[in-house]
Amino acid sequence: MVNPFAAQTELLIMGMLRDEPAGMYGLELVKASDGKLKRGTIYVTLGRMEEKGYVRSRAKADAEHPGIPRPIYKLTGVGARVLEGAEFAGWKMSEA
Numbered sequence: 293m294v295n296p297f298a299a300q301t302e303l304l305i306m307g308m309l310r311d312e313p314a315g316m317y318g319l320e321l322v323k324a325s326d327g328k329l330k331r332g333t334i335y336v337t338l339g340r341m342e343e344k345g346y347v348r349s350r351a352k353a354d355a356e357h358p359g360i361p362r363p364i365y366k367l368t369g370v371g372a373r374v375l376e377g378a379e380f381a382g383w384k385m386s387e388a
Contacts, residue, residue, distance in 0.1 A: 315365055
């Protein structure tokens, strides 16, 4: 069974995706996190978040990066509610 509770790293990602409604690529999240997210774990974390229903991805072709389309991630309604609940409870996204 998947753990339904969001980890600090997941809350950080959800906060970043909420602020970028068009979505973000995994490596964009790493770059924008100021060192809080790591290249080696971002896709594992995003995959786990997708299983929980917090984010969704879709492959988007990019003219700057020909070849296999890169997935872009967006916050889902479930993810937004989890984030709102965490913020209401006073959890901090900056401690990830």
